[in-house]
Amino acid sequence: MISKTNLNKEVDKIFLAFSKLKLWIELLPRDTWNKNLRTMLPSFAWQELREDTLVLAKGRCSICKQKSNTLDAHEVWGINDLNNTQGLLNIIAVCKDCHNVIHFGHTVATSANSRCEEIKNHFTNVNKCSEKIFDAHLYYTMALWEDRNNYKWKIDWGKYTELVNNYKETGESNNA
Ligand SMILES: [Zn+2]
Numbered sequence: 682m683i684s685k686t687n688l689n690k691e692v693d694k695i696f697l698a699f700s701k702l703k704l705w706i707e708l709l710p711r712d713t714w715n716k717n718l719r720t721m722l723p724s725f726a727w728q729e730l731r732e733d734t735l736v737l738a739k740g741r742c743s744i745c746k747q748k749s750n751t752l753d754a755h756e757v758w759g760i761n762d763l764n765n766t767q768g769l770l771n772i773i774a775v776c777k778d779c780h781n782v783i784h785f786g787h788t789v790a791t792s793a794n795s796r797c798e799e800i801k802n803h804f805t806n807v808n809k810c811s812e813k814i815f816d817a818h819l820y821y822t823m824a825l826w827e828d829r830n831n832y833k834w835k836i837d838w839g840k841y842t843e844l845v846n847n848y849k850e851t852g853e854s855n856n857a
C-alpha cells in the first residue's frame with residue numbers, strides 16, 4: 682500500500698506539473714456558455730477584434746508558437762472561485778490544435794477518437810509532460826467544472842467593458 686507521505690509527495694508532484702503547464706484545458710461553467718464577446722457584440726465588431734488579434738500574431742500560435750494559416754481568436758478568461766466571477770483577460774491567436782485542447786469538452790463531444798488522441802499528444806508535446814499528467818489534469822479540471830456548475834457566475838468584461846456596454850446601450854448586441 683502507498684504510504685501517506687508518498688501519496689502526498691505524488692500529489693505535490695502533480696500540482697507542480699500543473700503549475701508549469703503552458704497549455705491547459707479550460708472548462709467554463711455551464712452558466713456562462715452563451716456569454717462571450719462573440720455573442721455580446723454585433724458580428725462586425727467581433728470580426729474587427731478577431732482580425733486585430735490575428736494580425737498581431739503574424740501567423741504564429743501564441744501558445745505553442747507553431748506557424749498556422751488557420752489561427753483562431755480565443756477569449757482568455759480568469760476564473761475567480763472566491764467570488765464566482767469569470768473575468769475576460771485577453772483575446773489571443775491560437776492554432777486549431779491548442780484551441781482543441783483548451784475546449785477539450787467540446788472537442789470530445791464533436792470529434793472522432795483519433796482526433797482526441799492527436800489533441801492529447803499535442804498537450805503532452807507542448808507541455809513536455811507525460812500522459813499521466815494529461816489524465817490527472819483532465820480529471821482535476823472535470824471535477825472543478827462539476828463544482829463550478831453549482832453556482833451562478835458573474836461576468837467581468839475587464840478592458841472590454843466599455844465596448845460591451847456601448848453596444849448594449851445601442852441595442853446592437855447580438856444578445857439583445
Ligand atoms: Zn498552438
Ligand SMILES: [Zn+2]
Nearest residue numbers: 754755756780
Ligand atoms: Zn476559444
